[in-house]
Amino acid sequence: MANMSLQKNPMPSQDPNVRNKNFQEVALGYTEEQALDEAQRCLNCKNKPCMQGCPVMVHIPEFIAKVAAGEFEEAYQIISHTSALPAVCGRVCPQESQCEKYCVRGKKGDPVGIGRLERFVADWHNAHCAGAPEKPASNGHRVAVVGSGPAGLTCAGDLARKGYEVTVFEALHLAGGVLVYGIPEFRLPKAIVQKEVDGLKAMGVTIATDTVVGRTISIDELMEEQGFEAVFIGSGAGLPMFMNIPGVNYRGVYSANEFLTRINLMKAYLPDSDTPIQHPKTVAVVGGGNVAMDAARCAKRLGAEVYIVYRRGMEELPARKEEVEHAEEEGVIFKTLCNPVEIFADEKDDVNKIRCIEMELGEPDASGRRRPIEKPGSEFDIDVDCVIMALGTSPNPLIKSTTKGLEINKKGGIVVNEEGLTSREKVYAGGDAVTGAATVILAMGAGKTAAKAIDEALSK
Amino acid sequence: MYKIVRKEALRPTVTLYEIEAPLIAKKAQPGQFIILRVDEKGERIPITINAYDPEKGTVTIIVQTVGATTEKLSHLNEGDCLQDFVGPLGKATETEGKKKVCVVGGGVGCAIAYPVLKKFHDDGAEVHAVVGFRTEDLVILEDEFKKASDKLIVCTDDGSYGRKGLVTDALKELIDAGNQYDEVFAIGPMIMMKFVSKTTEPYGIPTTVSMSPIMIDGTGMCGGCRLSVGGEMKFACVDGPDFDGHKVDWDLAVKRNQMYMEFEKHKHEETCNLFKKEAE
Numbered sequence A: 001m002a003n004m005s006l007q008k009n010p011m012p013s014q015d016p017n018v019r020n021k022n023f024q025e026v027a028l029g030y031t032e033e034q035a036l037d038e039a040q041r042c043l044n045c046k047n048k049p050c051m052q053g054c055p056v057m058v059h060i061p062e063f064i065a066k067v068a069a070g071e072f073e074e075a076y077q078i079i080s081h082t083s084a085l086p087a088v089c090g091r092v093c094p095q096e097s098q099c100e101k102y103c104v105r106g107k108k109g110d111p112v113g114i115g116r117l118e119r120f121v122a123d124w125h126n127a128h129c130a131g132a133p134e135k136p137a138s139n140g141h142r143v144a145v146v147g148s149g150p151a152g153l154t155c156a157g158d159l160a161r162k163g164y165e166v167t168v169f170e171a172l173h174l175a176g177g178v179l180v181y182g183i184p185e186f187r188l189p190k191a192i193v194q195k196e197v198d199g200l201k202a203m204g205v206t207i208a209t210d211t212v213v214g215r216t217i218s219i220d221e222l223m224e225e226q227g228f229e230a231v232f233i234g235s236g237a238g239l240p241m242f243m244n245i246p247g248v249n250y251r252g253v254y255s256a257n258e259f260l261t262r263i264n265l266m267k268a269y270l271p272d273s274d275t276p277i278q279h280p281k282t283v284a285v286v287g288g289g290n291v292a293m294d295a296a297r298c299a300k301r302l303g304a305e306v307y308i309v310y311r312r313g314m315e316e317l318p319a320r321k322e323e324v325e326h327a328e329e330e331g332v333i334f335k336t337l338c339n340p341v342e343i344f345a346d347e348k349d350d351v352n353k354i355r356c357i358e359m360e361l362g363e364p365d366a367s368g369r370r371r372p373i374e375k376p377g378s379e380f381d382i383d384v385d386c387v388i389m390a391l392g393t394s395p396n397p398l399i400k401s402t403t404k405g406l407e408i409n410k411k412g413g414i415v416v417n418e419e420g421l422t423s424r425e426k427v428y429a430g431g432d433a434v435t436g437a438a439t440v441i442l443a444m445g446a447g448k449t450a451a452k453a454i455d456e457a458l459s460k
Numbered sequence B: 001m002y003k004i005v006r007k008e009a010l011r012p013t014v015t016l017y018e019i020e021a022p023l024i025a026k027k028a029q030p031g032q033f034i035i036l037r038v039d040e041k042g043e044r045i046p047i048t049i050n051a052y053d054p055e056k057g058t059v060t061i062i063v064q065t066v067g068a069t070t071e072k073l074s075h076l077n078e079g080d081c082l083q084d085f086v087g088p089l090g091k092a093t094e095t096e097g098k099k100k101v102c103v104v105g106g107g108v109g110c111a112i113a114y115p116v117l118k119k120f121h122d123d124g125a126e127v128h129a130v131v132g133f134r135t136e137d138l139v140i141l142e143d144e145f146k147k148a149s150d151k152l153i154v155c156t157d158d159g160s161y162g163r164k165g166l167v168t169d170a171l172k173e174l175i176d177a178g179n180q181y182d183e184v185f186a187i188g189p190m191i192m193m194k195f196v197s198k199t200t201e202p203y204g205i206p207t208t209v210s211m212s213p214i215m216i217d218g219t220g221m222c223g224g225c226r227l228s229v230g231g232e233m234k235f236a237c238v239d240g241p242d243f244d245g246h247k248v249d250w251d252l253a254v255k256r257n258q259m260y261m262e263f264e265k266h267k268h269e270e271t272c273n274l275f276k277k278e279a280e
């Protein structure tokens, strides 16, 4: 008999007033009892509406049925047919606009906690079954992957499983892309990412860190001199954008990427890290996406009072719902419907104030969202010693400018067909490098698509 | 891991390291830099490539000990390894088509200026060099500079070696003496580059500077290295490090560079104390 409770099993979490001072994981994960109970809320719908919401079509009712039967490893096997990073996606997918959005239980009450169950299953697998994967026999073909974010790691993993000899080239000193330098420890423990990377290594994938493709070695050289038969580009979203307002270059104005990189990649919050970070008193984070929430919650953990400044309303915040709720619980203050117009600084150029203007929502724009319009004369100031811009990114031109004949669209993204093939023969691309800043699951899906196409092309 | 195959103290606080990095050695060009990390907990710091040997597969850097990381580095020896060494980053300096240039180097900036100077020289330009140091103890690469330039003026702030005074005075004299430079190339402390740019501006001599803002990734991901050049935002690690000295917003650049001064000072003192303790 299905569990007809209208509410999802709540996620056990660290107390907000404790966790906003540490970097340990916020959400602790379901216990077996909670997972069983939640799994019983699933009606095992014939037409599987939830699956349409998942970009990689995880077989949701099937895996949940296995959870309900207490067969957790079987559940894991079902998920891993279509998803390479369930421990990651269970944590960071915007479920409320994907799988859970279409769940019939959501029509009245909460949808089934699909993401939470996915995370439970992946964590259970990692705790109980995860011996290192075996190294498959080589098929003699060599493939290069540029970038070690979710797109690159997934493509590498799928190919390695088929016997390809894969080398992943990563510009930074650590593999994982945004999963290690962007998304903070308290949302996605780095040990999980490391485990994925170690798994790839066990399968024979070489991870070449400290290698900037386009500088250290070019794609043409990889193919012509190094003997790689195909290349997958998963180089991510690129350069951070700043607002074009007076004062953006004062000291204490950061891109979210810089602030988060110092904290996550360089571990600047730990006393034994050599990398410095400002410990601000009051911070304004400009933007409303996941990146803004992560920056705000990191700043909070460094001891600051934190404002989110966002030009639309609470309803329009593009961040995952859970992140907004967590940020609010942790004491982040939301200043929605307002936008910065100028940043001020003292005589040393250290930021001391941000001037904002109130906004109201007008007619819907091309994206269908109501366009924010300034309310004249409504300016107000907030005293801050730090401003973090989380406004998105524009593509890094490095690979384009060093790869002959690689077609780029108007926005600077790499042009690909439905198989992930670029305008260059045997060169594929996917993830944020193609779409602009998007999601982990889409990047992962693109890596899978390209791996399949590469396998078809090379095994001809 | 990247092995130190040669370490040579040029001066008490200026050290040359030759590092095994075959891919970088093959690709490097004058004006480009690398980013290194000494160990697992280390900071990423940018250092200009001083020389490179594609055959041997090595890259030479010259580093001045100024803070915690450069201090840590100075305690490594031949045979030891660096945790990370990535590059070559940034755009190469444009040296082609110049008939007569003046290269102005300040302090350890001379290490950076040297490969550029040599490239100008090898490309057939007439090269004048003006190099400045605080004091005699800090003078580096004098022989190398002499070999690769048609005229060399060494200045020290305190007059302990060469001529006493600032590089800008020497540069001005050269210009006033009728030397017509196609380009002046300045590398050194921000303040020095600023004043070199101010010196050449009235004469309308194109002036290139090699900017050294604070960097983290060096790949164009973080935006920390941004500068205002001609009113536009530029990222030094991908758009530079060379920029038109007459267009750089110097006051901003100088202040941004000092952002972590307090923090770093504290760190440096801690490291020094650590080493002191070890020595005891």
Ligand SMILES: Cc1cc2nc3c(=O)[nH]c(=O)nc-3n(C[C@H](O)[C@H](O)[C@H](O)COP(=O)(O)OP(=O)(O)OC[C@H]3O[C@@H](n4cnc5c(N)ncnc54)[C@H](O)[C@@H]3O)c2cc1C
Pocket: A092, A093, A094, A146, A147, A148, A149, A150, A151, A152, A169, A170, A171, A172, A176, A177, A178, A179, A182, A183, A211, A212, A213, A214, A234, A235, A236, A237, A260, A290, A291, A294, A320, A396, A398, A399, A430, A431, A432, A433, A437, A438, A439, A440, A441, A443, B219
């Ligand atoms: C702070 C933050 C929070 C986010 N939160 C979420 C979330 O909650 N949920 C969600 O679904 N999505 C989230 N996203 C978005 C998601 O992380 C990205 O869409 C996803 O990581 C894109 O994957 P990717 O593999 O395309 O690129 P990336 O993860 O960006 O990885 C690209 C990798 O390529 C490397 N690289 C770049 N250029 C080169 C080169 N020339 N040579 C070698 N290597 C190179 C980079 O160093 C990087 O490691 C977030 C993003 C950020 C920044």
Ligand SMILES: Cc1cc2nc3c(=O)[nH]c(=O)nc-3n(C[C@H](O)[C@H](O)[C@H](O)COP(=O)(O)OP(=O)(O)OC[C@H]3O[C@@H](n4cnc5c(N)ncnc54)[C@H](O)[C@@H]3O)c2cc1C
Pocket: B033, B043, B044, B045, B046, B047, B048, B049, B062, B063, B064, B065, B066, B067, B068, B069, B070, B071, B108, B111, B112, B211, B212, B213, B214, B215, B216, B241, B257, B258, B260, B261, B264, B265, B268
């Ligand atoms: C493109 C570029 C090329 C450079 N080339 C050389 C070189 O050839 N030889 C050399 O000795 N030095 C060079 N530098 C400067 C060198 O990076 C700094 O001296 C070094 O980072 C100091 O680190 P530290 O921890 O020892 O000192 P710290 O105590 O951390 O800092 C001392 C000062 O160094 C500067 N600095 C600190 N961290 C960074 C950083 N991450 N990026 C840039 N500057 C920083 C700041 O002005 C700071 O006040 C270069 C810098 C850049 C950006």
Ligand code: SF4
Pocket: A053, A054, A055, A056, A057, A058, A060, A083, A089, A090, A093, A095, A098, A099, A100, A114, A115, A118, A441
């Ligand atoms: S991968 Fe993401 S969208 Fe798909 S089922 Fe899992 S949580 Fe939902």
Ligand code: SF4
Pocket: A041, A042, A043, A044, A045, A048, A049, A050, A051, A060, A061, A064, A102, A103, A104, A105, A112, A114
């Ligand atoms: S829509 Fe909801 S209830 Fe139906 S199968 Fe999917 S998860 Fe289960």
Ligand code: FES
Pocket: B214, B215, B216, B217, B218, B219, B220, B221, B222, B223, B224, B225, B226, B235, B236, B237, B238
């Ligand atoms: S150092 Fe990060 S963008 Fe240049």
